[in-house]
Amino acid sequence: MIQHLASLPILIPMLAGVILLMPPCGKNLHIRRVSSVILSIVTLLVSAYLLFHVNSTAPLVYAIGDWSAPFGIVLVADRLATLLVLLTSFLGAVVVLYSCAGDDKKGSFFHPLVHFLVLGVNGAFLTGDVFNLFVFFEVLLIASYSLLMHAGNKHSTRAALQYVILNLIGSSVFLIALGVLYGVLGTLNIADLAQKVPQLTGDDVYLAKIGGLLLIVVFALKGALLPLHLWLPNTYASAMPLVAALFAIMTKVGVYAMLRVYTVIFGDNAGELAHMAQPWLWGLALATIVMGGIGVLASQDFRKLIANLVVVSVGTLVALVAIQNVAATAALLYYLVHSTIICAALFLIADLIAQQRGKVADRLVAGRAVAQPYLLGTCFVVAALAVVGMPPLSGFVGKVWILKSTLDSEKAMLFWPIYLVSSLALLVAVSRAGTSLFWDHTHKDSEAIEGTKAHPVKVIAVVALLACSPLMVVFAGPISDYMLATSEQLFDINTSINAVLQGGQ
Secondary structure (H helix, E strand, O other), X not given: OXXXXXXXXXXXXXXXXXXXXXXXXXXXXXXXXXXXXXXXXXXXXXXXXHHHHHHHOOOEXXXXXXXXXXXXXXXXXXXXXXXXXXXXXXXXXXXHHHHOOOHHHHOOOHHHHHHHHHHHHHHHHHEOEHHHHHHHHHHHHHHHHHHHOOXXXXXXXXXXXXXXHHHHHHHHHHHHHHHHHHXXXXXXXXXXXXXXXXXXXXXXXXXXXXXXXXXXXXXXXHHOOOOOOOHHHHHHXXXXXXXXXXXXXXXXXXXXXXXXXXXXXXXXXXXXHOOOOHHHHHHHHHHHHHXXXXXXXXXXXXXXXXXXXXXXXXXXHXXXXXXXXXXXXXXXXXXXXXXXXXXXXXXXXXXXXHHHOHHHOOEOOOEOOOOOHXXXXXXXXXXXXXXXXXXXXXXXXXXXXXXHHHOOOOOHHHHHHHHHHHHHHHHHHHHHHHHHHHOOEOOOOOOOOOOOOOOHHHHHHHHHHHHHHHHHHHOHHHHHHHHHHHHHHHHOXXXXXXXXHHHOO
């Protein structure tokens, strides 16, 4: 059973999606909801068990059909992959629970699509070769196209069309890059690529460099890195809030791909191609932080503000990828988990606020008072403190760790001012948003809407996300140990190559 464990976070969501399309789940809403919640919890439990197993033993390499690497399809469950699989499964379970309060009735096939998206994201994290990374990208994108249209209107349709067109272009560039790399190296297995790239000579070096730089374009588009980030604010702000909450993990797939490709394949041991992407990633990451901060300050509604917060987090993560050391990568992993969960919680809070403010919804203007000011206000304050990095929540721990990990780097002189000024911009923007949403009421219509109180299931889902922030502080010791061990494992490239190429046999 243990040898098949790495495949379960992919197989269970796939089976869940199929089951939820068939009778009786496909016809009965109550059965579909119960089944979806149960199956998402099963995925979460399996993902948690996989993480604990990998943490206590060694990376789990699963060769599908017993075809050994680099010839067959290999799944690699190491500390990094299992951490992100657990994060995805947790986020999927929370979104499924939240949707059961009524949002799943606003469109067709919501529950199967969520499980198919979790399948694609988990597959992207677990795959051991870049071709199947492309395959799982397409799986999650196809599911995301439909989820964007859930309860859609003309605005979400327009944003979804832009999103689809850009991702189709990105997929085409991805295939071209893979074709170039395969033509030069004869393999697309990540471990095998890392072994063969240092041996390149002559014109093959330049061809491999072209393929590697084309991948920057693809991952920058998937991760929303400037100048390919413009799709994200409109897309996330136009989608249903619970869909946007689930999408908080999708930009992290692009960041994860950068981390894998430019640390393992084109990292320290890549010969002439070592660190070829770092200058590009560094400059684009800093520009993304600046543009995201400007976008946060300029946002006229709360959901677009949160979408720009996602852009800032992507820029911060990619800057840490570019620094390329163990400490910075460990800080990256902590901040990635924190920012994904808090941004998802903010999207759900925005939904609850919008439902209680009448026609103004989540626009940052004077409007009707919310029906539950203490509940929603408390949730907002906790999320706001976490997202801007104020103590005593996880955002503060992540910010201090990021600053400390970059202190000895030659890039600190540029990174620190940009990062700290952007944090100040976030503080100003979030404070302004809180004032508009909770204190700035219209005089003639200041009464709360009757009968719009948040559904208890939605409150439970939001609290589950927000509780992660203080828990990440309470258990900061073991979590930081895990992040450091994960980072060290990622940079131990020779051991990883041997584990995959020998473990897949």
